[in-house]
Amino acid sequence: MQRITVIGGGFAGLTAAITAAEAGAEVTLHEAHHTLGGRARTAEGPYRTNEGPHALYSGGPHWSWLRQRGLLGLLAPLPPLPPLEATRLRLRHHGTLHRVPPFALLKLLRRAHAHAPVDTDFLTWATGIAGEEGARAAAHYSAVALFHHDPGSLSAAFVQERLRRATKLPPEAHYPRGGWGGLIDRMASRAWNLGVRMETLSRVDTLPTDTPVVVATSLDAARRLLGDPALTWPSGRTVLVDLALRTRRGDAFVVSDLDAPGWLERFTAQDRTLAPAGEQLLQGQFPIAPHETRADGAARAEELLDLGHAGWRERVTWRREAVANGRTGAVDPPGTSWRDRPAVDRGDGVYLAGDQVAAPGVLSEVSFNSALTAVSLALGRHELDLKRA
Structure with a gap:
């Protein structure tokens, strides 16, 4: 043996x-x-x-x-994304919440663009397809599977694979x-x-x-x-935010930031066992650059909370924050x-x-x-x- x-x-x-x-x-x-x-x-x-x-x-x-x-x-699968209102998925773009992604971002999800180059950074490659604004929005959205403060600077092939997996329908993401x-x-x-x-x-x-x-x-x-x-x-450096709120109808299920990398999700939407009755558990990740602090990431989290969870400060029952440095998986440069x-x-x-x-x-x-x-x-x-x- x-x-x-x-x-x-x-x-x-x-x-x-x-x-x-x-x-x-x-x-x-x-x-x-x-x-x-x-x-x-x-x-x-x-x-x-x-x-x-x-x-x-x-x-x-x-x-x-x-x-x-x-x-x-x-398992607790994600609800099917369309119609978006049913799952209350929201996207911050130009400082306000939207229910649908910008059209330029959708261009990058077409099958014809499935094979991005390894040697080029994602922002440069994606700009040639969707323009700079669409490219940045797509890069920021992909941070849900990257935990990196500048996804656009990484290999186009690396980012595009994660963008494709994160936006696939029906959703691939499930939770035990x-x-x-x-x-x-x-x-x-x-x-x-x-x-x-x-x-x-x-x-x-x-x-x-x-x-x-x-x-x-x-x-x-x-x-x-x-x-x-x-x-x-290389790996990511991100602020992890865990938050429990008293339940309120109308709260967003997910708020994804297209203006900067960041993602906030209400995990009790698919699994109510994660928090006591009458409360909902939110978890988010907000990548930060080497010169930024935990407070910078927490401030971005609060911006999304203000948009997607009205009156959240008065409903907080528990909160914690931490910085995960080099603990979020590999990222591949161009x-x-x-x-x-x-x-x-x-x-x-x-x-x-x-x-x-x-x-x-x-x-x-x-x-x-x-x-x-x-x-x-x-x-x-x-x-x-x-x-x-």
């Missing part, structure tokens, strides 16, 4: 552990925190928040993998009922039943040398653990793609998994694909890698 060590008990680490155990390996998983989940943990208490807005895209490879194993559980914690619990149970040894409060400072190792941590943590300064890649990110195979039996390494996909799909690749390489079984997108 082959043995394998997994460091990190988040979505990538649990995917790696389950995949290796299903292939017959003896797996030990180490998690430094007292609970599993990583950034997919769901807070305990009356407000069931994740670390920033989390969505599970039904078009991704992990969707069928989870479903085949009975791990998806109950009760938060991502339930999904993590089901994955942990699956791993346990497969014989995975899971050790929490187990910080690893030195890599074991007697087994292949999958390092499924943040890239910063992997860089420190491996002592490899080359383990870097001239780069996912293949240029830090490689999964680090040599000497060490493999990386996570959302900033060389694997395709959007958001959590990168963690999933990299975990499958890491295990297939670690065990020398390339057939495990067939689900890569």
